[in-house]
Amino acid sequence: MAKHHISTTINGEPVEFLCNTEQTMLDVLRDELHLTGTKEGCATGDCGACSITVDGRLVCSCLMLGVEAEGHAIQTIEGMADGDQLHPLQQKFLEYAALQCGICTPGFLVASRALLERNPNPTEEEARYWLAGNLCRCTGYDKIIRAVLDTAADMRGAS
Amino acid sequence: MAPDGTPDLKVVGTRPIRPDGVDKVTGRAQFGADFQLPGQLVGKVLRSPHAHARIRSIDTSKAEAIPGVKAVMTAADMPEITSEEAFVGEGPADFKDMSGNTMARDKALYDGHAVAAVAATSAAAADAALAAIEVDYEVLPHVIDVEDAMVEGAPVLHDDMFTSGVDPKPATPSNVAKRMVFELGDVDAAFEKADIVIERKYKTAPVHQGYIEPHACVAQYAADGQVQIYCSSQGQFMVRAYVAKLLGIDISEIRVTPLEIGGGFGGKTLVYLEPLAVVLSRKSGRPVKMAMTREEVFRGSGPTSGGTVWVKIGAKRDGTIVAGDAVLKFQAGAYAGSPVGPGCMTAFAVYDLQDVRITGYDVVTNRPKVAAYRAPGAPISNFGVESAVDELARELDMDPVELRLKNAAKKGTKAAYGPTFGDIGCVETLEAVKNHPNYNVPLGPNQGRGVAAGFWFNIGGESSATVNINEDGTAVVATGNPDIGGSRASMAMMAAEVLGIDVERVRPIVADTSSVGYCFLTGGSRVTFATGMAVVEASKSAVNELKARAAKTWDIPVDAVEWEDGRAVPAGSNAGDFEPLSLEDLAAKSGRTGGPIAATSSLNAQGAGPGFGTHLVDVEVDRETGHVKVLRYLATQDAGRAIHPSYVEGQIQGGAVQGIGWALNEEYIYDDKGRLENPGFLDYRIPVASDLPMIDTVVVEVPNPRHPYGARGVGEVPIVPPMAAMANAIQDAIGIRMTELPMSPPKVRKAVDEQAAAEE
Amino acid sequence: MARIVLTHSACRQYTGGTAELESDATSIRGLVRDLEARFPGLGRQVEESMAVAIDGVMHQDDLTAPIPEGAEVYLLPRIGGG
């Protein structure tokens, strides 16, 4: 069967790719576009390691088909830093040691950014529920939640 | 000097940003599944749908005929291995069993057991090939539960398994691989002296390590027999050794390049895919990439044992514990080798107890072969013992922390597993709990507080490190241990401490098996201790060389040179009056003073410091739903010396939360055919952020005299106490003793209903 | 002379149940040789799968460790970890 030709925007750049109907966006990112910062932990929508945003909306890329990217604006972890300038969340994750192995980190960062864009002043409980779809087996979440709340406070102070 | 006699430290104990941090927050770090080689094929595994079945035949011809399929393999493509013991991660492993576990030979022993594998040019072709392989199975009766497996007449997994450790040697095969007894003093006489005896049986469920990154690798077999493997694991040297052994290849032919590892917790101290990928690459002549799906991780890779723990403890009225007796039955999965040995030895290790007997059984069942999981074995026996000690405290009407303090092991105590303890921090962790505000927070209705203490030996072992001083005065530190939770940071810090330079000027790398000396795997909480020791030794050698170069420059004897804050200085006025030479100065001139400055150290570190921790948890139980909410959690632990305190806290928090999952939710659910019903994160529910409060930590520091900076391993202990602490808190909240894990809502609800019925 | 304590049935099976012995060995290697000579199989067992705690300090697999005069030596199964 012929592949689909898809035109989309990834991290602000126009991108075209070919994919099969059944190929997930996660597989397209990783296997076709070599954007391997987006991780696969389950491929069933249960772990959040594959988090991306589509037109600003947080989605599990393993639950989205590549063909659905047509005409939309995708953001992945690779687009989070501005050149060598880390996003405040990335910087705080480092300062708080909010990662151990780091496999969950791209997903948490993308999901946390989506949270702060919607709610610049989340309570701890709001942050915990927003991030409940992202699994981390290493940290027990403590330092992740602290990093997110502290980033929110800093960003509020800065704006 | 600090008051405790340890040297003042400039880098150790601070919290620099980890050297690999930026790679990991920007998505640049390459994990197991992120690597690829040009022309690589997709490898996939066919797994048994049966819990126990004889493999009569496997016909791969249809699969091989599918376009794009380049290789199909079965166990027939691997050398047959006779039994041979060798020490690996969690105890003596049998390479015959390991071979059988990577690919079933005559029998499939669990749902998910690999029976064949394929390599193809696309995932679709590989899937089609798997579907086209015809396996003729003769389905056999199976057994899942550990005690069911021990009864006479149970389906026997291995007809050559005769229980060892019993006299006389059994005449018929069974599922009990081994019986072992640990004994100190005279237990029966000691029970005579007890005023109070608590006796009860507890049960735990097997749980998976639950690393978020599934196993993955790329292997390339070249025509000259050279093998390259790129994979994430807890030890590139472990992968090299096992692949060599399982496939009969010389070690010198294999080079393993470690990729970043997305969690392991003991579960990646084995090989599953690597030998298969090498065989497929040999057969196809192309590189082969293999990655497990999450379902395969659950069905095909090792959880830790579940088991039953019968405990009997005796105490005097004043709370002195005088005797302990326990029987542990651990299921090992399909092949022998559960961590029942360490389960036995750790069972009573928190206590000063001279009369102890622990009997252990290692039992095979039709489940995936267990793999190590943080402090292997200890959490299971600890759940029983620390629950029983809580019952004892209630019986005595004593504060549970006071009871533990009264009986806690200290320096000079003969451990309940034998040897005399040196410097340990058991009492300190209990005191830290008592002094923490959480200990006195008032509790509401249906809320309860539980405490439990735990122990792990920690290990040392073989490690190597290389320190290269670069010509601009920076340094590269190479070691051979995958960085699973920030160890690059601690290696760089220890090197920077010795060299006397900024930690930012030290670049730590995790080298491949051909580029650094042998390192035993990352596990057992050994890296900071043992590999750290190698880094310190290598750095010291580099400093000695730097001093020698300064001595040459100044034309004075080398022992007239001292190293201070990263500079060579003359030792006192007698040595002469010279301007200090910085590491940078010396490095810049190294070519003209004798050549590059590099140092290595290879050692076998002994005397790892035992670790103790005490956990305190407050819960609220919803009597309607059986849901247990964690309100507050405190974990205290002796880290010896925290090299990077943030990562020490992180280890403790992560371990505690894994323990909470073990306590409340995690279990394998099998149908009546022995098929795993919950091989995914939706139904095998690990804790998520909204399940938890912050995890408070107190790190106490009782330095380990055997480490240059006093470090002890910290990664294992925190998973030991949580299950009992949670059960004890639930008891405190609703007056019900939960004896079986997980204490999931249906089970708690049922217990509440039974309590209500009993009260009527 | 060091006191050697066998807590584990895997060792006691070679000594007919005896849990305590004495040995003149001055290193773990010497102990392995001594035990093998006196209780065939036990030395091998120790060398291959036991850890040796000398005055409380665990030696997992180091044959060279010295055994001081009067030491208390425990033979224990080797420990791994996660």
Ligand code: FES
């Ligand atoms: S990989 Fe998409 S949610 Fe787990």
Ligand code: FES
């Ligand atoms: S840091 Fe390892 S899973 Fe989150």
